[in-house]
Amino acid sequence: MNKLKVGVIGVPMDLGQNRRGVDMGPSAIRYAGLISRLESLGHEVKDFGDITIERRSEEQVSAGLKNLSQVIHANDLLRQQVESIEEEGYFPLVLGGDHSIAIGTLAGVTKKRKQLGVIWYDAHGDLNTGDTSPSGNIHGMPLAVSLGLGEESLTSIGGFAPKIKPEHIVIVGARSLDDGEKELIKEKGIKIFTMHEIDRLGMTKVMEQAIEHVGAGTDGVHLSLDLDGLDPNDAPGVGTPVLGGISYRESHLAMEMLAEAGILTSTEFVEVNPILDERNKTAEVAVALMGSLFGEKLL
Ligand SMILES: NC(=[NH2+])NCCC[C@H](N)C(=O)O
Ligand SMILES: [Mn+2]
Numbered sequence: 001m002n003k004l005k006v007g008v009i010g011v012p013m014d015l016g017q018n019r020r021g022v023d024m025g026p027s028a029i030r031y032a033g034l035i036s037r038l039e040s041l042g043h044e045v046k047d048f049g050d051i052t053i054e055r056r057s058e059e060q061v062s063a064g065l066k067n068l069s070q071v072i073h074a075n076d077l078l079r080q081q082v083e084s085i086e087e088e089g090y091f092p093l094v095l096g097g098d099h100s101i102a103i104g105t106l107a108g109v110t111k112k113r114k115q116l117g118v119i120w121y122d123a124h125g126d127l128n129t130g131d132t133s134p135s136g137n138i139h140g141m142p143l144a145v146s147l148g149l150g151e152e153s154l155t156s157i158g159g160f161a162p163k164i165k166p167e168h169i170v171i172v173g174a175r176s177l178d179d180g181e182k183e184l185i186k187e188k189g190i191k192i193f194t195m196h197e198i199d200r201l202g203m204t205k206v207m208e209q210a211i212e213h214v215g216a217g218t219d220g221v222h223l224s225l226d227l228d229g230l231d232p233n234d235a236p237g238v239g240t241p242v243l244g245g246i247s248y249r250e251s252h253l254a255m256e257m258l259a260e261a262g263i264l265t266s267t268e269f270v271e272v273n274p275i276l277d278e279r280n281k282t283a284e285v286a287v288a289l290m291g292s293l294f295g296e297k298l299l
């Protein structure tokens with residue numbers, strides 16, 4: 001794999017969901033050795049530090065969305081950081097934080113890339129709006145927001161909407177979808193490999209087809225990896241675990257195939273929750289997967 005300039009940015013954000021601790025994700029991932037792991041692969045790594053996130057105050061709900069104003073503010077800061085990381089010639093590697101931060105990441109990377117492909121590696125679709133969400137948690141909404149759906153103050157971050165097109169998305173690993181999300185997937189024709197397809201076809205075929213799908217007619221590809229896409233046995237430190245997930249081995253294979261394809265232009269790893277974790281296992285899994293994604297091989 002080509003040697004890259006990788007720009008790491010942490011987003012210690014927990015306001016997009018209810019469980020405490022996911023704000024410590026960036027710290028746990030760095031502690032698990034991310035920077036030296038990437039450097040040992042020959043990449044030049046610059047750590048841009050963390051975005052400043054407001055402390056949790058009393059929960060406010062507006063239009064059915066929890067902590068809306070703080071989530072908007074954080075994502076707008078992230079958008080600006082991601083834009084300048086790219087302008088300085090670095091590959092944006094964003095560390096969460098809850099998955100609501102994908103709103104800011106995608107707003108930042110689509111400033112330049114108007115035909116961005118997106119791989120959404122997740123147990124969930126994150127395709128809710130304020131109207132369909134069972135929880136009001138914004139981490140269940142970022143893919144819908146990026147499609148220009150739902151709350152206007154979120155979709156308009158960065159000054160334009162939508163950020164991405166339904167035909168450029170592929171969801172991998174889904175096994176928990178709300179009714180409104182199922183309808184949206186059908187209505188928009190979003191490509192999805194649920195656990196059923198992963199079991200049936202195997203990860204090799206799934207990733208071959210996923211890579212082909214997001215490569216078609218796009219000018220870059222973003223990987224948004226929610227650690228709850230993995231099975232909770234392999235990644236226990238997440239706030240919304242769902243049994244029957246993608247294995248550690250299948251995930252390494254997926255990352256290796258992405259490295260080989262050489263199509264990614266930005267990446268984020270989200271939902272690592274050290275309070276719910278077992279001795280930093282999930283952060284270590286995240287770093288191991290990033291190793292494969294950035295070109296690590298045994299021989
Ligand atoms: N990024 C995540 N872990 N999302 C979980 C979303 C769960 C559920 N679908 C909701 O909207 O609340
Ligand atoms: Mn999820």
Ligand SMILES: [Mn+2]
Nearest residue numbers: 099122126226
């Ligand atoms: Mn998610």
